[in-house]
Amino acid sequence: MKNTIAERIADFLKRFPPFDLLKKNQLLEIAVQVTIKYLDKGQIIYNQNDALHQHFYIIHKGAVSLKKTINNTSEVIDKFDEGDVFGLRPLFAQENYAITSITEEECILYSIPIEVFKPMAEKNKEVGKYLLESFASNTENPFSKEHQLRFFSDTEIVLNPTDNLFELQPVSYIKKIVTAKPTSKIKTIAKLMSSKNIGSIIIEDNGLPLGIVTDKDLRNKVATGLHTIKEPVKNVMSAPVLCYPKNLTIAQAQITMMKHKIGHLCITEDGTPNSKLIGLVSEHDMTLMKGNNPSVLMKAIKRTNSTKDLKRVREKIAILLKGYILQNIPLTHTSKIIFELNDATIKRIIERCLEKMKEEPPVKFAWMSLGSQGRKEQLLQTDQDNAIVFENVPKEELETVRDYFLKLAKKVNKRLNTIGFEFCNADMMAKNPKWCLSLDEWKAQFSNWTSNTGNDEILLSSIFFDFDISYGEASLTNALSDHVLSITxxxxxxxxxxxxxxxxxxxxxxxxxxxxxxxxxxxxxxxxxxxxxxxxxxxxxxxxxxxxxxxxxxxxxxxxxxxxxxxxxxxxxxxxxxxxxxxxxxxxxxxxxxxxxxxxxxxxxxxxxxxxxxxxxxxxxxxxxxxxxxxxxxxxxxx
Incomplete structure (x- = not known):
C-alpha cells in the first residue's frame, strides 16, 4: 500500500537542492523517516551552544531566523524560507550549534534524520559539492579562509597538455633573471649577454622593472650607429615593460605578446611595474607551449581588413565565451581572455580608421575605454563608453586638433556599433566633443567634478575614473591616473x-x-x-x-x-x-x-x-x- 504522506514529502524534497540530486527511491527512503514539526512564531528550534540534535531541517512553510550572540548582543545573521536547509553543517562537523534558530512566523518543518541522509551524501559527489557550499551559509562570512569557496564552479582547475583548454594553465616563467641598472654602459650589457648566452636583460632599479634590452635593440639602435657603446643602457632600452602577476595564463601571455608586438613579459609580485620583479616570460617559452583558440582569434583580428570580417570574429568570441561559461572555467581566466580579445578588436578598428583618415594625427593621443571595458569586466556585448585624450596644444590650434579627433572618433564609434557594441544612450562616446579633450582639459574637468560635486558629477566620476587605454600614448592616460589620485x-x-x-x-x-x-x-x-x-x-x-x-x-x-x-x-x-x-x-x-x-x-x-x-x-x-x-x-x- 502506498504511503501517500511520504510521497508528498518526497515530491516536495525533489524540488530543492541537494535532494534534487538524489534518486526517487532515495527520496522515498528519506521521506518515510521525516518528522513533521508545527511551530508557532517565536519558537526556538535550537540555541547557540546546544548539544546536537540527530536531525536537520528543511522549511516546508514559513521563515526561520539564524541569530548569533556577540558581546551580549543577539544579531540576526541570516533568514531562511521555503526550501532552505539548516542545521546540517554541525552534524557533519560534530560541533555544538554555533547559532540560534528561531521561527519568524508560523512554520512547518521537515525534520530529517542525519543517519539516513549522511550515507547518501557521502556516496554522491554532486551532493557533497553542494554541501560544501551549503555549510558556508551558517558562517558569518561564507567566503572566509576556512571555507575557500568559489561560487558557480569558479574553482581552480588542473588541465592536461592534451586538453583543448590547456591554454588556461598558468604560464611557466624564468625565475633566475639577469638584470642590470639603467646607468650600466651598453658595452657592459652586450658583454654580459654574450657571456650568459642570453637574448635579453631586464633593466631594474630597487627590484622594480624599468625596461628591457634585447638583441634586437642592440642591432637596431647600436649597430646602426644611432647610439654608442659608451652610453648608459637606459638610452636604448625598451620601456615601459608589460607586467603581470604570476597567475598569468598561457593564452593571455600569447595574445598580449601578439597584440603589442613584443617578445617578453615581466612577472611581478602584484602584476604592476610598482612591485618587485619575480620572473620573465619570453616568446620562445610560448612556442614550447600548446594553445590555439584565443590566439587563433587574436591572429584573425590582426589580419582583418574589413568591419564585416571583424564582426564574424566577434561572433566567434561570443562562442568562445559561451564554451568557457558552460565548462565552468574560472571567471578570472575567462574575463582576462575576453578583455584582451575585445581590446584587440577596438585597437584594430582604430588602426583601420586611422588608415582611412587623409592625414596623420596632428599630436599624440590615447583612446580610452570606460566603464566595464575600462575595468576589464565586459564579457557580454553591451553599449560602448569611450573617450579621447590628446596632447596639449596652443589655444589657437585646439579646435582644429579636436576636429581631427572627432572625425576619427565618429568613424571608430560607427564601426564598433556595426560589430555589436551598441551606441551609448547617454552619448558617453569619443565622437561627443565633451569627451574628446586635451590632457589639460581632462585634468580641469576631473578637478571640477571633485571640487563642485553634485549628483551629475558623482555619476560622471564613476564612469570616467574607470578608464583603460585601448590605443595610443600611455603617458597621457598615466598622467590622468596620477591626477585623479592627486585631486582625491x-x-x-x-x-x-x-x-x-x-x-x-x-x-x-x-x-x-x-x-x-x-x-x-x-x-x-x-x-x-x-x-x-x-x-x-x-x-x-x-x-x-x-x-x-x-x-x-x-x-x-x-x-x-x-x-x-x-x-x-x-x-x-x-x-x-x-x-x-x-x-x-x-x-x-x-x-x-x-x-x-x-x-x-x-x-x-x-x-x-x-x-x-x-x-x-x-x-x-x-x-x-x-x-x-x-x-x-x-x-x-x-x-
Missing amino acids: KTNSVFLSKLGVNALRSASPLGFFRQFLVESDGKHKDFFDLKKRALMPLIDAGRLLTLTYQIKNINNTAERFEKLAELFPENKELYLSSSYAFKAILKFRTKHGLLNNDNGRFIALEVLTKEEKMKLKRCFKTIATLQEFIKIRFNLSTLV
Whole structure:
C-alpha cells in the first residue's frame, strides 16, 4: 500500500537542492523517516551552544531566523524560507550549534534524520559539492579562509597538455633573471649577454622593472650607429615593460605578446611595474607551449581588413565565451581572455580608421575605454563608453586638433556599433566633443567634478575614473591616473559623496529574504542584477582604492584582492567581496548568453532554488560591505 504522506514529502524534497540530486527511491527512503514539526512564531528550534540534535531541517512553510550572540548582543545573521536547509553543517562537523534558530512566523518543518541522509551524501559527489557550499551559509562570512569557496564552479582547475583548454594553465616563467641598472654602459650589457648566452636583460632599479634590452635593440639602435657603446643602457632600452602577476595564463601571455608586438613579459609580485620583479616570460617559452583558440582569434583580428570580417570574429568570441561559461572555467581566466580579445578588436578598428583618415594625427593621443571595458569586466556585448585624450596644444590650434579627433572618433564609434557594441544612450562616446579633450582639459574637468560635486558629477566620476587605454600614448592616460589620485588624496568631501553613492542601492534582499524587484516600467517585477548587485560592489571598490591611493588597478575583483593584501585586518570582507563580484558577474553572463541579451534583468521564476541560495549569500556580503563603508566614512547621518 502506498504511503501517500511520504510521497508528498518526497515530491516536495525533489524540488530543492541537494535532494534534487538524489534518486526517487532515495527520496522515498528519506521521506518515510521525516518528522513533521508545527511551530508557532517565536519558537526556538535550537540555541547557540546546544548539544546536537540527530536531525536537520528543511522549511516546508514559513521563515526561520539564524541569530548569533556577540558581546551580549543577539544579531540576526541570516533568514531562511521555503526550501532552505539548516542545521546540517554541525552534524557533519560534530560541533555544538554555533547559532540560534528561531521561527519568524508560523512554520512547518521537515525534520530529517542525519543517519539516513549522511550515507547518501557521502556516496554522491554532486551532493557533497553542494554541501560544501551549503555549510558556508551558517558562517558569518561564507567566503572566509576556512571555507575557500568559489561560487558557480569558479574553482581552480588542473588541465592536461592534451586538453583543448590547456591554454588556461598558468604560464611557466624564468625565475633566475639577469638584470642590470639603467646607468650600466651598453658595452657592459652586450658583454654580459654574450657571456650568459642570453637574448635579453631586464633593466631594474630597487627590484622594480624599468625596461628591457634585447638583441634586437642592440642591432637596431647600436649597430646602426644611432647610439654608442659608451652610453648608459637606459638610452636604448625598451620601456615601459608589460607586467603581470604570476597567475598569468598561457593564452593571455600569447595574445598580449601578439597584440603589442613584443617578445617578453615581466612577472611581478602584484602584476604592476610598482612591485618587485619575480620572473620573465619570453616568446620562445610560448612556442614550447600548446594553445590555439584565443590566439587563433587574436591572429584573425590582426589580419582583418574589413568591419564585416571583424564582426564574424566577434561572433566567434561570443562562442568562445559561451564554451568557457558552460565548462565552468574560472571567471578570472575567462574575463582576462575576453578583455584582451575585445581590446584587440577596438585597437584594430582604430588602426583601420586611422588608415582611412587623409592625414596623420596632428599630436599624440590615447583612446580610452570606460566603464566595464575600462575595468576589464565586459564579457557580454553591451553599449560602448569611450573617450579621447590628446596632447596639449596652443589655444589657437585646439579646435582644429579636436576636429581631427572627432572625425576619427565618429568613424571608430560607427564601426564598433556595426560589430555589436551598441551606441551609448547617454552619448558617453569619443565622437561627443565633451569627451574628446586635451590632457589639460581632462585634468580641469576631473578637478571640477571633485571640487563642485553634485549628483551629475558623482555619476560622471564613476564612469570616467574607470578608464583603460585601448590605443595610443600611455603617458597621457598615466598622467590622468596620477591626477585623479592627486585631486582625491585629501578630498574627504568628495570621498564622502562617493560613499553615499556606493550606498544608494540598499541590500538586494527585502523582508524575509525576498528579492527586491523593479516596481514599474519596462522591467516591472524583474530583478536588476546590475543596479542592485554589481554596482554596489563596483562603487565600493572604486571608493576604497581612491581612498587608499591604489594605482593601476581598475578591475573590481582585483581591487578587493589588493585591499585584502594591504589591510589583513579586513581580509575576509575584501576577499568575500571579490568572490561575490565574480560570482554575480558569471551569473549575469550565463543568463545573458541563455537569453541572448546583456543579462541585466532576471526573471525570478526562471531561477532555481540553488541559484537563489548562491545569490543570497553574495547579497549578504554586499550588506556587510555597505555597513563597513557606512562606518568607515561616517555616513550614518547622510544615508
